Amino acid sequence: MIIALVIAAGLLGLTALLNFSYTKSIVIFAWSCFFKPFNGATDLNDQQAALESFYQSQASIYDITRSTLLKGREMMYAILFESLRFRILQIGGGTGWNIEMMDQYMSIAKFKAVYLIDLSPSLCKIARERIQAKKWSNVHVICADATAFAMPDDVKSADLVTMSYSLSMIPTFYAVVDRIEKLLSRNGIVAVVDFYAQSTASLCGRTNLGGELLRHVNWLSRTFWRLWFEFDRVYLDPARRDYLEYQFGTIKSINSRNTALGRIPYYIWLGCHKRRDPERASKIDAMATESPYLLPVSTSPSLPVVDENGVITVRSKGYEAAVVNLQRNFPLPSFFYQTEAWRIFYDERLPKYNQFAGQYIYAFTWEDPREDDRILKFKPTDTVLAITSAGDNVLTYAALPTSPRRIHCVDLNPHQNHLIELKLAAFSTLEYADIWQMFGEGRHPDFENLLVSKLAPKLSSHALQYWIRNTKTFTGAKGLYDTGSTRWAIRIARYIFWITDCTKDVDALCKATSIAEQKIIYNTRVRPAIINPWVASIVLKNPMFLWKALGVPVHQAEMISSTAGDFLTYITDTLDPIIERSLISTDNYFYYLCLKGRYTHANCPGYLKREAFQRLSKPGALDGIRIHTDEIVDVVARIRRHSVTIAIVMDHMDWFDTDGVDATKEIQALNHAIKMGGRLLFRSASKRPWYTKVYEREGFRCEAAQVREKRTSIDRTNMYASTWVATKPNGGLEPPTLR
Structure with a gap:
């Protein structure tokens, strides 16, 4: 009886024992559940008699004890x-x-x-x-x-x-x-x-x-x-x-x-x-593959991709999964029943998704979208394919007055796509003040309530469950921008500032009102703390730190060494010119976020500006975005040939082995998707990355849009040695048939 009372006490809370009525409820509950569940029923094969025997004595205290x-x-x-x-x-x-x-x-x-x-x-x-x-x-x-x-x-x-x-x-x-x-x-x-x-x-x-x-x-x-x-x-x-x-x-x-x-x-x-919309599978198939003619769920699908003989040549993976389920009389995959069509089907059981250990790497995007727009000059007729990362740049493109009409977000890490899906749901349902708290400050004390009452209908089942499990991302003391693998780099930097007693100097750096003031603070106090031999030997030479904290894989680390000689020199060439380029306090939200853990209204990604909210929150403003959880090769193989006008692959190809096999396969796939005259933007830790030759061999014309030199910066992060544009000339080489 004592054990039963202890268990029952947990149902009500220990404080409830101080109240006689609650104590009585506990005793009744314990007796009914642990000692006489169904005693007294005249016929235990009679379900009503059994239930009545169980509930009759505790009906009055049912709500309290449950x-x-x-x-x-x-x-x-x-x-x-x-x-x-x-x-x-x-x-x-x-x-x-x-x-x-x-x-x-x-x-x-x-x-x-x-x-x-x-x-x-x-x-x-x-x-x-x-x-x-x-x-x-x-x-x-x-x-x-x-x-x-x-x-x-x-x-x-x-x-x-x-x-x-x-x-x-x-x-x-x-x-x-x-x-x-x-x-x-x-x-x-x-x-x-x-x-x-x-x-x-x-x-x-x-x-x-x-x-x-x-x-x-x-x-x-x-x-x-x-x-x-x-x-x-x-x-x-x-x-x-x-x-x-x-x-x-x-x-x-x-x-x-x-x-x-x-x-x-x-x-x-x-x-x-499970069959409430018989045409659902064909609609999703069209939405996934008919780029740039993507359609909202409520409209009819366009014609399928066919060859000269009228044979369908491209099907989405979602369609293929739907066919298998229909043959077995199973329901369609959950993605087919979602309110929004942003998220494209993926099979979460595949081994390739297991490598991400249940989390995203990047809580914010490091590449500078201002430079992307300056170089590429986005137009409303563009169809863009971009790596998702944290979704900041994708949403910034979508918020431009000249925003592309279609954007394909691609990332193999499902959790990166959960993050951008949350942002899309937020702009579809929340007020600007809530969005700012979540993604500007990185914290929202009422996030769990917002998630289940407002955001949930807009999220896929996969994303919803992920965020229900990770509500502390926004309600915890440290917030969104202390999550993801890259949080370790930020934490280590703050720890270094703490042990060198220059935390106050970092705060002053983030408040500087002139370049001259910023340079003095940086050069006299902040720079000596982070750019020194012992930091290089303990931190920067550690391969585990480079990958887990900075997201730098082995092949890219080798490119950094060949560019600068060692990682400390590369970091020096990255940071020193930044101080002379723009104010961290007002025009460099990348480093401000790393140092302060939040943005300000005057210093934040473009998609978090109030004027961007006015555009992104309009009905239908986000209908052209599709989120693909897969490798680039698999995604572009299922997109209509010559339909993408711009592709942005970040520093993705720095990760490939220099034998060129993977690079060739991906560039051929991109060649299949990019239209004549289309452009592909990529960044690299090398001033002349080896794979530019692969692009040229496949018919692209490669030109360096930016190359970093000593004491100069190419953008507000200056993290890469070069930025390149590969253009597919009109009348250039035709891509081989994809197998």
Whole structure:
């Protein structure tokens, strides 16, 4: 009895023990759950009798004792806020607490009808009392079996069906799921929150789940929680959730743990009819491959890519996955059911995505978009392909008065794309003040609430689950810009400033109002702290630091050595000219962010300016952006030939082996996608990168747009030795046929 009381106390909090009514509730709960779950039932094969035996004695204290145990209910309704329509059917509605929770997000009175179905007379009694107290005339409580209840004759369908911790308690769950499928309106939504215990080994061959993050429950936890809950006829076997995900398309799927009570696994799932739009697959296929003729989800697809014989030659990976699922009668991949079409399908189970250890490398983009626009002169007719990074530059291009009409963002790291997807969702739903807090200051104390109530409907299931797991990115003390692998470089720099007692000088540098003042502070105090032999020997010569903290791989490090002789000289040639170029306080947001951990309104990326918000937040302003989670070669192979006018690949090719095999393969693929007269911009740690010869061999004309010399800077970061433009001449060499 003592052990049971301790466990029950965790449900209510230790402070509740000081109150007699709470103590009484604990005792009742412990007795009902741990000692007499179903004693007294006349027929244990009768589900209603069994439930009534369990709930009759604790119906009055049900809501008090479940607030900590049944996690995720509030979050589910917050996510649903944008999706609620006219008729709601709640299966296993219990005491009506869930309906009261819905009322906090959207007035229950505005719905045509709400039906609460539950098999326990005691819980239904509490629900009726609650509804009567709220004076909801449109809410109806029906005490019936979920597999056999009858809706009123004039009600043919429900727009929203919810199940809150009830699917795990229904023996004939398959019949209930089938009945929901028949009752749900064509554009309706199913929402379920419940316990689960599952191994990812049971998910083989499935691409429809919408995210597997935290889905796996280890053997010990699976075994313990399944046995524990079965004492109360609550079944955590995976068949229930699997059948749900088989019968419906997955819109959102969130796996989590109840950390307050032994990390009990629970999930939140939103779904819809898996065939609600028969043309969905062809639309997505067109959106992914018909560049530059990308289409919003609401429009018809354009003609497929065909050869001279009318045979379709290009298909998106999403389309191919959809075909496989349709053959198996599975729902389409989760990406097909999203509100927005930004994120293109990718199969998260592939080994190539495992290398990123669950995080992005860059929390901010280091390349200077002002120089990109100066060199390339973006036009509204351009179709751009660019590496995503943190998405800062992509959004800055999109915010230009002459913004390209189409932008393909490409990154193999899924988490970099989760970050830009969050930014797109923010501009689609939030006010400027919230966006500034999130991405200007890097912190927002109410981020979790914004995420589930406003951003969630705009996010793919994969991105939503990632950010739910990483809410501390914005709510933690250090914020967004102390995340990602590159945070270690910033932390080490701050530590060096601290031990050399020049933190105040760094602050003064960031407040300097003239170049002369900036030079004095830098040269007398800041420079000696970071540019010295011991920093070079301990930090800069460490390959692990170069890759993990600076994002410099081995081949690029070799290029740096060949350019400057050693890394310290390269850093010196990078930083010294910056001080003479522009004020860090007002015109160099890159270094200001590294030193201060935030931006200012006067010193920030272009997409965070208030005038940019006015452009990016307009309806349809972001419709031309597509996010590809793949390698460049795979992406451009599935884009219409000669459709890209500008490609920006950053310093990406510095990473390749000098044998030229990978570089040749990628340049040939880019040649396939770039139109005649199109241009490709790349940066390098070398003044004359070796792969310019590969570009020239493949028909491009390479010209250096910028080359860094001693005591000069080529842009506001000055991190690269050169910037190049490769142009595909009109009438130049035709690319070979891609295999």
